[in-house]
Structure formats: C-alpha cells, structure tokens
Amino acid sequence: MHQKKTTQFLKSFCLCFLLLAIGCQETTKKEEPVKSDTTKTSNNILLQEWEGPYGGIPAFDKMKLADIIPAMRQGMKSQLEEIDIITSNKELPSFENTIIPYEKAGSELNRVQTYYSILSSNLSSPEFREIQGKLAPELSDFYSKISQNSLLFERIKTVFEEAQKKPLEADKQRLLQLIYTNFAMNGAELNNDKKARYAAINKELSSLYTTFSNNVLADEENYITYLSKDQLGGLSESMIKAAAKIASDNGKEGAYAITNTRSSMSPFLTYSTEREIREKVWKNYYSRGDNGDTFDNKEIIKKILTLRKERVQLLGFDNYAAWRLQNRMAKTPENAMELMNAVWPAAIARVKEEVHDMQNVADTNGDNLKIAPWDYRYYAEKVRKKKYDLDSDEVKQYLQLNKLTQALFYVAGELFNYDFTPVPEGSVPVFHEDVKVWDVTDRSTKAHIGLWYLDPFARPGKRSGAWATTYRSHTTFDGKKTVLASNNSNFVKPAPGEPVLVSWDDATTFFHEFGHALHFFSSNVKYPTLNSGVRDYTEFQSQLLERWLSTDNVINKFLVHHKTGEPIPGHLVNKIKKAATFNQGFATTEYLASALMDMKLHLADPSNIDITTFEKETLKELKMPKELVMRHRTPHFGHVFSGEGYATAYYGYMWADVLTSDAAEAFGEAPGGFYDKELASKLVTHLFSPRNAVDPAEAYKQFRGRDATIEALMKDRGFPIPKK
Known part of the structure; x- marks a missing residue:
C-alpha cells in the first residue's frame, strides 16, 4: 500500500490512514485568522527548515508532542497568508503569478505534517490521539479556506481556460488540468449555501475518520492472546522465541503472545495445531471495530456513508462512487464492477476446489471437522505439502x-x-x-x-x-x-x-x-x-516489482539458509514455481470480496443501512464461500473509512494487477527476460519517472504499444480466461 503524507491541499492525494485533504467553505470576505496558540512558534523545531546533509533532513529525534498544535496552527496561518498574496494580486492571472506561487505555498505546514504523519502511523499514543481529535476539525476548516476560495479558483480557472485556447508545455498543461479538476470536484463552483454545508460535512467527516482509525488501533492493542508452553504445537522455534519476547515486553514473563495484527495472526493460523486457540486469534483479528463496545465502528461507518452521499449530491452526483471515479482510470463504477465481476466467478470456483482438497486432508487425518475460516490457512498448508511437497516453513528458512x-x-x-x-x-x-x-x-x-x-x-x-x-x-x-x-x-x-x-x-x-x-x-x-497518484494506477508499479522476487537472479543470489548459509536448493525452487498459482482462490476471493463490498456500500442508500446486515446480505448475494472472510471486514476497513484515499477505489489493486500481468508478460517475452536492459529503460522512462505528468492510460500505451488485456491476469492466477 502506497501512502503519502498529507501536504498542501490538492498537492498530494491523502492516502489511507492519514488526514483527508478535503475541500470546504470559503467566502469572498477576508477570513478570520486561524486560531493561534500562546506557545511561541519561532523556535518550534517542527516549523524550521530542514538542515544538514542530503539537501536537509527532518529532525525526527527532536520532535515533541507539545510542539504539534502550535506548529500546525502556525503552518496553516502561513499558508493562508501565502494564498492571500496570490488572490490580492491585481495583475491578470497567469501561470507564473498564480500556479507557481500556489505550488510553492505551504512549505512550513508541509514540514509539520511530515512529523505529524510519523506520529500518526508509527508512534501513536493516547496523548497523540487526543491531539489528533483536536486538530482534525481545525484542519478541515483550513482546507476549506483553500479549496472553496472563490478568488483563488477564479484565477486558476482563468489560467486553465486560457490554456485551452493556447496550450502550454505538456507538464504545465497537465498540472493545470489536475489542479482545476480537483478544485471543481471539491465544490469550488458551489453557491455559498452549498459551500457552507459542504464545509460542515467535511468537518464532521474529518473527526469520524480519526475516530475510526483510532478505534481499530485500540482493538489491535487491546486483544493479545497469551499462550502457555503446552499450547505451542506446530509453531517454529523462531516464532516461539518471538512470541516469548512479546509476552515478556508486555509484563508476562514465561508466557507467549500472539498480537492482534496480520503479521502475527497469519503465521499462527498457518501452523498452530491448537484449533480452539486458532479460532480465538481469528475472531480477535476479524472482529476489530465490531465488538459492540466503545471502539465499535459500525455507527461511524453509517454516518460516513451518509455524509459522503450528501456531499456529492451537492455537486450533482447520484452516489459517491460516480463522483470519485470520474478522474480514475476506470472512469465509472460500472467499469470497475465489470472487471471485478469478470474475475469473481473463477475465484470462488477455485475456493470450492481448495476447500474440497483441504476437507479431504482433514478427513484422512481423522480430524472430525468441517473446514472453518480459522482452519483455511492451516489446512491449505497441509494441501501444499501434499500436492507440491512444499513446506512454507522450510521456504521461510531461506527468507531472511x-x-x-x-x-x-x-x-x-x-x-x-x-x-x-x-x-x-x-x-x-x-x-x-x-x-x-x-x-x-x-x-x-x-x-x-x-x-x-x-x-x-x-x-x-x-x-x-x-x-x-x-x-x-x-x-x-x-x-x-x-x-x-x-x-x-x-x-x-x-x-x-x-x-x-x-x-x-x-x-x-x-x-x-x-x-x-x-x-x-x-x-x-x-x-x-x-x-500525486491516480488510485487505480498507483499500485501498478509496486505490484509489478513483486515479480522480481521469483526471478532466478534473486533466488540464486539472496535466498540462503539462515543457519548454514547454503543457497536454496534447486528442487525447492522448482516446487515454489510449480505452486505459483496455489491458493489463488483464497488470495483473490478475500481481496475481491473487500473491493466489491467497498463499491456496493457506496452505491447503496445509506439512510437506513445496518452495516452488519448489509455485509451479511451482500456476501450472500455474491455467494461468498463460508470458509473464508473478506481480507478487510467493513468495521475495520481502514483503506476506506480512515480517510478517502481508497474509498470506492479498493478495486484499484485488481485494475493495477491487469496492467501488472500484462507488463510482466512483456518482460517474459523480452530477450533478456526480467533484466532486459532495453525494456527496463522503457519501464523507468514511461511508467515510473513521469508519475502523474502523463495520463496513465497513455503512459502504459507508450510502454506496451497497446492497452492491457485481462488474459494475462487470468493466466497468472491459473483461472480460465472468460469468453468474449
């Protein structure tokens, strides 16, 4: 998952789990200054320009919680003053006197938010979460004063319209298009009454996103499963030692701990022989935000969906998905759904085959059970061994x-x-x-x-x-x-x-x-x-790089046994490659169920929605296999409800994977394979270096010579190719 810190509004997309840079109200009169703090800001380290080597570096070792609020308020104040200078310019709007200073504005706030994002994602504490709660509505108001600033927008619009008659250089033209479109999408052309409501909605959403995210984090911290020595069956030596350390760090000397995170949960469910504890660990993880307590997120989700729909209706859209996807590669919810619906039947059909194989193993072992979600990883691993003689834990010994x-x-x-x-x-x-x-x-x-x-x-x-x-x-x-x-x-x-x-x-x-x-x-x-990124394209580059892990160059040079130093044996490599499409039913279905749920939630009428019922009925309509669950259940779906970066855009991983499979096919056909110098040069030139300076669809055509097709994706997953 790609994440960028939130900087000046519209200058970067706010991705999941960070603050949403959303547009709100503006009036033509001069705004009241942002509330200042009595604390002096001149010596505030968070505001200061970065000094030292490498072009200047953040002073991460000096950041303090006490500095955040005064620094953030000063940063907002400074940026609004910079915007005022742009809008008070009496000269005719031009690229040089409007767009350039707009791009420069907010350097102080940009620096502050670098520190803020670190504290939010990497070092959150109860004290920081309290600060987050205070700042969320203030930041929303601040972004309102930019995105709904009619004087600023009129200048941008003038420059944009002039450039439609007399086009500028390609990168300037693209820049103008992105800035103008984002302002328009966020209500810059609404009347004052609608702007006021738009602002109020965004202010409430900013607080809801913060609460949602903090609730999930609280459930991750509050549900640790402790084990005794006789409950460690199936776990590797390294896992046991790590679990002992976690327990010790939490004051439980002599015990073993499984934390409520995916990195801890997933390997435990894969190897533990203790079925009752597997069930407990599974339920802890998949019930985050859904425990009917202070940290329950279901009502928050309902409010978020309701407010999102009301907000886009102010802009003339029927639903949030139609508004959000207009500047994505998919363009419409229908196009995104078409892709997902093309893959879904093959995915759930493969799950049925996988469950059948797992049930046979369980029956042969005399385990007397029906495969349940907390059994899937455990028995899938046994099937892997049976079908391919491949032990994931054996492979793990070479993955340092x-x-x-x-x-x-x-x-x-x-x-x-x-x-x-x-x-x-x-x-x-x-x-x-x-x-x-x-x-x-x-x-x-x-x-x-x-x-x-x-x-x-x-x-x-x-x-x-x-x-x-x-x-x-x-x-x-x-x-x-x-x-x-x-x-x-x-x-x-x-x-x-x-x-x-x-x-x-x-x-x-x-x-x-x-x-x-x-x-x-x-x-x-x-x-x-x-x-900035286009959500259903920005995952493409990263998904493509995954393919180099399984290249011979990487396997032969870097996969060595952690104890003996011996390279991974050829017979084990062959097993890994033969098992490449193993468990694709599980992997595709758990992801795609979340993506479909994201889209369907935002296409539904949220006025009387019950989140539990909607999730249950939607999965029933999809014929979701009962033996597994969505990768992200709705109450902890942070991609979608901790901000707006992936809202109605979680499908983007699949959209990007179509490009990935197609591009990987090009490398597979190249004379030098995945290390072909000529193709690598084209990859960097057309697909990495331009970022969002070139329309993604056009950039891909420049690389591949044509549009991507779904065939390579289906082949990669071992699914039958849909008939046209």
Missing part, C-alpha cells in the same frame, strides 16, 4: 529480512541504476532505534537521489500492515529537491541474536512496498502536484 533487503537493492541497481549505501549511524536522525537509513545514488553519475528509511518492526502505537511514504518528493521548479522515502512494515521483532525470517507472502509485500519507493525515487517531474 537482511538478505531480502539486499535483494531489493540488487533489483534497483539492475533496473534503475541505483546504489544503496548505509549512512553512518547517528548521521541522520530517526524517530525510533529500529529505523535504518540508506543513501541512494545514481550508479553512473554518483549523483545523490535521496534517502531511504526502513522501519521494519511492529510496535505498540504503530498501525498494522505495510506501506510506503515520502517525507520529501522530487521537484525542480523551485530548486532541485531530492527524495526522502520510507518503507514501513510490521514484522515480528525476533529474540536477540535471532534472524528475521519471513513468509513468501511477506517477502512479496516487502518487494511491493519497495516498488512504491522506487516510484518516488525515479520521479523526474518539475511540479509538486505531478507527484
């Missing part, structure tokens, strides 16, 4: 995090010509001792590209999952800015002296998120807004 990191660097060097060099310890401030930093340079010119931060381990206050983000993006319009990018994971921290061993799925995710980082590093855009 440090070696996989080196594999990432190898691929980046071969495809992008980048070198990654560890920075001297202590030379770059970090926000936690687990974070490591590398200097990224061009292999040919030795030019500095940026810094890569890696934050690999789970901890209290860190949201679950894996993501990528930027602390600074590449631009050149106001002096060249180098990239500060971060990858964040939730691997279980091992016992001291033990290696970090990960599953093949987790290794794939590691490559995926690094794909986002490479997308950041390879940017060659001039203007900040052009670093």
Whole structure:
C-alpha cells in the first residue's frame, strides 16, 4: 500500500490512514485568522527548515508532542497568508503569478505534517490521539479556506481556460488540468449555501475518520492472546522465541503472545495445531471495530456513508462512487464492477476446489471437522505439502529480512541504476532505534537521489500492515529537491541474536512496498502536484516489482539458509514455481470480496443501512464461500473509512494487477527476460519517472504499444480466461 503524507491541499492525494485533504467553505470576505496558540512558534523545531546533509533532513529525534498544535496552527496561518498574496494580486492571472506561487505555498505546514504523519502511523499514543481529535476539525476548516476560495479558483480557472485556447508545455498543461479538476470536484463552483454545508460535512467527516482509525488501533492493542508452553504445537522455534519476547515486553514473563495484527495472526493460523486457540486469534483479528463496545465502528461507518452521499449530491452526483471515479482510470463504477465481476466467478470456483482438497486432508487425518475460516490457512498448508511437497516453513528458512533487503537493492541497481549505501549511524536522525537509513545514488553519475528509511518492526502505537511514504518528493521548479522515502512494515521483532525470517507472502509485500519507493525515487517531474497518484494506477508499479522476487537472479543470489548459509536448493525452487498459482482462490476471493463490498456500500442508500446486515446480505448475494472472510471486514476497513484515499477505489489493486500481468508478460517475452536492459529503460522512462505528468492510460500505451488485456491476469492466477 502506497501512502503519502498529507501536504498542501490538492498537492498530494491523502492516502489511507492519514488526514483527508478535503475541500470546504470559503467566502469572498477576508477570513478570520486561524486560531493561534500562546506557545511561541519561532523556535518550534517542527516549523524550521530542514538542515544538514542530503539537501536537509527532518529532525525526527527532536520532535515533541507539545510542539504539534502550535506548529500546525502556525503552518496553516502561513499558508493562508501565502494564498492571500496570490488572490490580492491585481495583475491578470497567469501561470507564473498564480500556479507557481500556489505550488510553492505551504512549505512550513508541509514540514509539520511530515512529523505529524510519523506520529500518526508509527508512534501513536493516547496523548497523540487526543491531539489528533483536536486538530482534525481545525484542519478541515483550513482546507476549506483553500479549496472553496472563490478568488483563488477564479484565477486558476482563468489560467486553465486560457490554456485551452493556447496550450502550454505538456507538464504545465497537465498540472493545470489536475489542479482545476480537483478544485471543481471539491465544490469550488458551489453557491455559498452549498459551500457552507459542504464545509460542515467535511468537518464532521474529518473527526469520524480519526475516530475510526483510532478505534481499530485500540482493538489491535487491546486483544493479545497469551499462550502457555503446552499450547505451542506446530509453531517454529523462531516464532516461539518471538512470541516469548512479546509476552515478556508486555509484563508476562514465561508466557507467549500472539498480537492482534496480520503479521502475527497469519503465521499462527498457518501452523498452530491448537484449533480452539486458532479460532480465538481469528475472531480477535476479524472482529476489530465490531465488538459492540466503545471502539465499535459500525455507527461511524453509517454516518460516513451518509455524509459522503450528501456531499456529492451537492455537486450533482447520484452516489459517491460516480463522483470519485470520474478522474480514475476506470472512469465509472460500472467499469470497475465489470472487471471485478469478470474475475469473481473463477475465484470462488477455485475456493470450492481448495476447500474440497483441504476437507479431504482433514478427513484422512481423522480430524472430525468441517473446514472453518480459522482452519483455511492451516489446512491449505497441509494441501501444499501434499500436492507440491512444499513446506512454507522450510521456504521461510531461506527468507531472511537482511538478505531480502539486499535483494531489493540488487533489483534497483539492475533496473534503475541505483546504489544503496548505509549512512553512518547517528548521521541522520530517526524517530525510533529500529529505523535504518540508506543513501541512494545514481550508479553512473554518483549523483545523490535521496534517502531511504526502513522501519521494519511492529510496535505498540504503530498501525498494522505495510506501506510506503515520502517525507520529501522530487521537484525542480523551485530548486532541485531530492527524495526522502520510507518503507514501513510490521514484522515480528525476533529474540536477540535471532534472524528475521519471513513468509513468501511477506517477502512479496516487502518487494511491493519497495516498488512504491522506487516510484518516488525515479520521479523526474518539475511540479509538486505531478507527484500525486491516480488510485487505480498507483499500485501498478509496486505490484509489478513483486515479480522480481521469483526471478532466478534473486533466488540464486539472496535466498540462503539462515543457519548454514547454503543457497536454496534447486528442487525447492522448482516446487515454489510449480505452486505459483496455489491458493489463488483464497488470495483473490478475500481481496475481491473487500473491493466489491467497498463499491456496493457506496452505491447503496445509506439512510437506513445496518452495516452488519448489509455485509451479511451482500456476501450472500455474491455467494461468498463460508470458509473464508473478506481480507478487510467493513468495521475495520481502514483503506476506506480512515480517510478517502481508497474509498470506492479498493478495486484499484485488481485494475493495477491487469496492467501488472500484462507488463510482466512483456518482460517474459523480452530477450533478456526480467533484466532486459532495453525494456527496463522503457519501464523507468514511461511508467515510473513521469508519475502523474502523463495520463496513465497513455503512459502504459507508450510502454506496451497497446492497452492491457485481462488474459494475462487470468493466466497468472491459473483461472480460465472468460469468453468474449
């Protein structure tokens, strides 16, 4: 999952789990200044320009909670003053006197929000969550004063309309289109009464998103499953040691702990022989936000859906999905649904086959049970062994995090010509001792590209999952800015002296998120807004990079046994490749069910919706197999309800995967395979470097010579190709 910190409104898309940069009210009279804090801000570290090497770096080691509110308020005040300068300009609007200063505005706030995003996603605490609650409505009001500023919009509109008659350079034209469209989509042309309601809706939504996210985090922190020594059946030595450390860290010396996160839950369900405890761990995880207590999210979801629909109706749209998808690759909900419905029947049919195989194994073992959701991973692993003689835990012994990191660097060097060099310890401030930093340079010119931060381990206050983000993006319009990018994971921290061993799925995710980082590093855009993403395209680059994990170069060079140092044997590699489409029913169905639910929720009438009933009835209509559950059940679907980045856009992973499979097919056919230099150059030139400076559909055509088709996707998953 790709994540960017929220910066100036419309200059970057707010992705899941961060603040939503949403448009609200503006009047033509001069606004009252943003509330100031009595605390002095002149010496506030969060506001200060970044100093030091590498083009300046954030002072993560000096950030304090007490500085957040005064810094945020000062940052908002400064940006509004910069906007006032633009709107008070008496000269005719032009690209130079309107768009350029708009792109420059908000540098102070941008710096503050870098720190804020770290605290929100990586170091959240009860004290920080209280601050979040205070700031959410203030930030919403602030964004209102920009997105609904009629004087600003009129200047932008004038420049945009003039450029339709006399087109500018391609990147300037694209920039104007994105800025104008986003203002229009967020109510810039509404009358004052509708703007007022639009603002009120956004203010309420901003608080609801914060509450939703914090409720999920609370349920992750509050539900830890403790085990005794006689309940460890099936778990590997490394898992047991890690579980002991987690329990010890939580004051339960002598016990073993499974945390309520995917990285802890999934391997436990795969290997534990304790069915009753598997059920408990499964229910803890999939009931996040759905426990009927203080942290229950169902009523919050209903309010969010109701407010979203009312807001887009102010703009003349029937439903939220139609509004949201107008500037995505899919364009309409119908197009997105067509893709999902084309894949869904094959996915659930494959699940039926998988369950049949698992039930046979259970029956043969005399286990006397019917496969339930908490059994799926456990028996799927047994089927994998039976069908392919492939033991996931055996593979895991060759998947060391440090070696996989080196594999990432190898691929980046071969495809992008980048070198990654560890920075001297202590030379770059970090926000936690687990974070490591590398200097990224061009292999040919030795030019500095940026810094890569890696934050690999789970901890209290860190949201679950894996993501990528930027602390600074590449631009050149106001002096060249180098990239500060971060990858964040939730691997279980091992016992001291033990290696970090990960599953093949987790290794794939590691490559995926690094794909986002490479997308950041390879940017060659001039203007900040052009670093923004198109939601059903932005996952494509990262999903494509996953494919390099299974290339012979990576397997042969970096998959070595953590104890013996021996390379992974050829017979095991062959088993991995033969089992490539194994369990695709589960993987596709659990994802696609969430994507379909996201779309259907936003197409439904939310006025009398009961979330539990809607989820249940929708899954019944879809004929969802009872043996598994959605990857993200509605009450904890943070992609969709912690912000708006993936709302009606979770389908985008599938849309992007169509492009991924098609592009991977091109590499498979190239003379040099996945390391073909000519094709790699085209990949970087057309699909990574332009970011959003080129329409994604056109960019893909420039790379492939044609549009992508669904056939390669179906082949990759081992599904029958739909008849046309």
